[in-house]
Amino acid sequence: MSQPEAALFVTCLADxxxxxxxxxxxxxxxxxxxxxxxxxxxxxxxxxxxAGDKAGARDLAKAAIAALERFEIVVVPSGSCGGMxxxxxxxxxxxxxxxxxxxxxxxxxxxxxxxxxxxxxxxDGPKAPAxxxxxxxxxxxxxxxxxxxxxxxxxxxxxxxxxxxxxxxESCCGFGGTFCVKYPEISARMASEKTAAIAxxxxxxxxxxxxxxxxxxxxxxxxxxxxxxxxxxAELLAGEP
Amino acid sequence: xxxxxxxxxxxxxxxxxKLAPALKRMKSHFQTGRxxxxxxxxxxxxxxxxxxxxxxxxxxxxxxxxxxxxxNATAAGMQVHWAADAAEACAIAARICRDNGVRRAIKxxxxxxxxxxxxxxxxxxxxxxxxxxxxxxxxxxxGERPSHIIAPAIHxxxxxxxxTFRAAHGDLPPGRDIAERTALVKEARVKLREAFLTAxxxxxxxxxxxxETGTILLVSNEGNIDLTxxxxxxxxAIAGLDKIVESWDDAGIVLRVLARSATGQDMSxxxxxxxxxxxxxxxxxxxxxxxxxxxxxxxxxxxxKAEMLACIRCGACLNHCPIYAAxxxxxxxxxxxxxxGAVLTPLFDGxxxxxxxxxxxTFCGRCQEVCPVRIPLPMLLRHWREDAFAAGIPPRGxxxxxxxxxxxxxxxxxxxxxxxxxxxxxxxxxxxxxGTIRRLPLAGGNFTxxxxxxxxxxxxxxxxxxxxx
Numbered sequence: 001m002s003q004p005e006a007a008l009f010v011t012c013l014a015d016x017x018x019x020x021x022x023x024x025x026x027x028x029x030x031x032x033x034x035x036x037x038x039x040x041x042x043x044x045x046x047x048x049x050x051a052g053d054k055a056g057a058r059d060l061a062k063a064a065i066a067a068l069e070r071f072e073i074v075v076v077p078s079g080s081c082g083g084m085x086x087x088x089x090x091x092x093x094x095x096x097x098x099x100x101x102x103x104x105x106x107x108x109x110x111x112x113x114x115x116x117x118x119x120x121x122x123x124d125g126p127k128a129p130a131x132x133x134x135x136x137x138x139x140x141x142x143x144x145x146x147x148x149x150x151x152x153x154x155x156x157x158x159x160x161x162x163x164x165x166x167x168x169x170e171s172c173c174g175f176g177g178t179f180c181v182k183y184p185e186i187s188a189r190m191a192s193e194k195t196a197a198i199a200x201x202x203x204x205x206x207x208x209x210x211x212x213x214x215x216x217x218x219x220x221x222x223x224x225x226x227x228x229x230x231x232x233x234a235e236l237l238a239g240e241p
Numbered sequence: 242x243x244x245x246x247x248x249x250x251x252x253x254x255x256x257x258x259k260l261a262p263a264l265k266r267m268k269s270h271f272q273t274g275r276x277x278x279x280x281x282x283x284x285x286x287x288x289x290x291x292x293x294x295x296x297x298x299x300x301x302x303x304x305x306x307x308x309x310x311x312x313n314a315t316a317a318g319m320q321v322h323w324a325a326d327a328a329e330a331c332a333i334a335a336r337i338c339r340d341n342g343v344r345r346a347i348k349x350x351x352x353x354x355x356x357x358x359x360x361x362x363x364x365x366x367x368x369x370x371x372x373x374x375x376x377x378x379x380x381x382x383x384g385e386r387p388s389h390i391i392a393p394a395i396h397x398x399x400x401x402x403x404x405t406f407r408a409a410h411g412d413l414p415p416g417r418d419i420a421e422r423t424a425l426v427k428e429a430r431v432k433l434r435e436a437f438l439t440a441x442x443x444x445x446x447x448x449x450x451x452x453e454t455g456t457i458l459l460v461s462n463e464g465n466i467d468l469t470x471x472x473x474x475x476x477x478a479i480a481g482l483d484k485i486v487e488s489w490d491d492a493g494i495v496l497r498v499l500a501r502s503a504t505g506q507d508m509s510x511x512x513x514x515x516x517x518x519x520x521x522x523x524x525x526x527x528x529x530x531x532x533x534x535x536x537x538x539x540x541x542x543x544x545x546k547a548e549m550l551a552c553i554r555c556g557a558c559l560n561h562c563p564i565y566a567a568x569x570x571x572x573x574x575x576x577x578x579x580x581x582g583a584v585l586t587p588l589f590d591g592x593x594x595x596x597x598x599x600x601x602x603t604f605c606g607r608c609q610e611v612c613p614v615r616i617p618l619p620m621l622l623r624h625w626r627e628d629a630f631a632a633g634i635p636p637r638g639x640x641x642x643x644x645x646x647x648x649x650x651x652x653x654x655x656x657x658x659x660x661x662x663x664x665x666x667x668x669x670x671x672x673x674x675x676g677t678i679r680r681l682p683l684a685g686g687n688f689t690x691x692x693x694x695x696x697x698x699x700x701x702x703x704x705x706x707x708x709x710x
Contacts, residue, residue, distance in 0.1 A: 022702030042656035052626030056647035139605035176603025181684035219692030
């Protein structure tokens with residue numbers, strides 16, 4: 001019996017900035033019993049959508065829908081891009097637009113990586129060593145997708161990590177896509193408050209499921225001279241060094 | 242209104258050493274208060290759903306409900322006036338004062354009067370208006386605008402307040418100690434009591450207008466609203482059209498989510514309900530007026546931001562907003578601040594002049610999460626961004642960048658070429674800067690101003706994944 005297929009939508013940030021996240025996500029999807037397919041793909045359209053360019057977002061969404069709609073399951077290693085597809089795509093098209101049902105179908109089949117792994121568990125194996133980690137929830141995962149328990153359960157099941165809570169965890173890290181370059185001063189203030197809360201946990205590593213938050217917080221920590229390393233949850237679960 | 246833009250005001254605010262601790266106290270106080278109020282009231286979420294439905298229904302039926310309000314209020318002896326905009330509302334209020342020989346009016350806290358700049362208008366007409374809410378009184382003495390919808394002087398310390406009173410109260414003996422809060426309140430009370438007893442008119446806002454009986458409902462914690470509305474011989478209330486609800490039952494539901502969301506109280510200390518005017522021999526104002534203020538609300542009701550009219554002005558969105566927590570309320574430059582201000586100020590003061598406000602958000606969504614009537618504030622901000630984009634307001638560079646990204650993304654080979662070039666560029670920059678990118682001359686170098694960037698370890702994922710189809 002052949003394995004079911006799952007498409008990986010890798011996201012621009014992982015594709016460009018941290019390809020390891022793509023490879024780690026692919027290996028996890030495989031270990032969960034799926035054949036990974038990576039269709040030719042671009043951006044989900046969120047930068048345009050968030051800038052008020054709805055027509056541009058619609059164009060980019062159409063390209064993504066065309067690339068992904070033949071798959072039963074689409075996995076996205078990001079709450080932000082996952083939320084864009086799963087929650088916002090249907091709103092891009094009017095009710096009578098033929099793209100609307102296609103957007104809705106794709107939305108219903110799209111899962112953020114930890115959502116996917118909660119439904120299609122990884123086989124038990126040796127627990128990856130991780131030590132004391134701080135886990136940061138992205139706003140899109142927490143509030144758009146309602147993902148909160150999944151990453152913690154996965155980390156507990158597959159690593160030996162001790163997760164320490166970050167104070168004021170519900171506050172945004174200040175990334176916000178282009179927000180961080182449009183309002184750098186406010187963004188930096190939000191980021192430094194978050195990194196102070198992270199440093200106060202005593203954790204040696206910051207883990208999150210969104211590269212946007214990680215690049216913002218990791219970059220801030222590094223500039224501050226902090227020894228705290230960052231890791232995407234896909235890399236942590238895949239046991240990558 | 243200051244001439245500076247949002248970014249400059251935000252910059253000034255973030256470099257104000259006294260503001261940051263005040264905002265931190267505010268955030269923790271209000272966030273904890275709301276969380277505790279919700280935790281000890283299991284029906285809170287259900288009640289929020291009902292309040293959300295009631296407010297939407299009230300807005301859907303707004304014109305009819307307002308007519309019912311007018312008929313019932315008039316029958317009870319209140320005089321109802323309609324104002325299309327700020328100028329008309331000010332003119333009506335001033336005319337009522339003139340006709341009745343009012344020289345001195347006392348006011349309770351009212352955002353509607355802030356919105357129309359009533360105090361300045363009355364001053365030009367020779368009518369003195371004295372704020373009686375403690376926070377409003379303080380900022381009035383300082384010539385400032387409220388920096389928080391329910392705590393207008395939140396940006397000030399008690400030392401600032403003491404200094405303000407020393408400057409304004411000429412009869413305050415220099416030796417009197419007013420360092421502590423209770424002494425400050427006592428000092429204000431002496432002045433305000435004198436105002437309550439000598440004013441010719443009381444001016445209030447309204448938290449709700451109840452259509453079925455023509456009643457004005459007001460909430461307060463200081464008791465000043467009762468006195469403002471009932472001690473002088475004349476009462477003028479000014480309320481936005483959106484304050485309408487149909488029934489006392491509806492008002493009761495809204496009240497039960499209002500204070501919990503605002504201050505974390507189960508109920509405000511005072512709820513004042515006013516119907517009609519006092520008859521001969523009764524206590525209370527002999528004349529009672531209400532000015533129903535449109536000022537863009539009908540237009541908003543017909544737009545894709547209509548849900549904003551459901552807002553009950555509790556301030557929970559400000560209290561939980563990370564942008565507000567960083568900049569405080571004055572940076573927003575309008576009457577309202579925080580997420581609600583970012584939606585309302587472009588309506589009242591123009592989108593082009595306030596285009597930063599809907600953009601200065603990470604869409605973190607916490608405002609929507611705590612809004613007692615579940616207004617999708619991030620979506621409303623997004624609608625403003627769409628309006629701004631359609632009007633060509635964003636800077637040319639940004640519009641070109643988005644256009645280029647759209648064009649590249651429509652054909653996969655162009656996207657791949659772009660990522661390939663970007664990857665190479667970043668890796669070269671990283672190599673040049675010895676492993677870590679500390680300066681990246683893109684988007685004004687803003688990302689790397691406060692952050693390091695780790696260059697990609699290799700070529701893009703897609704270019705390395707084998708067997709792509």
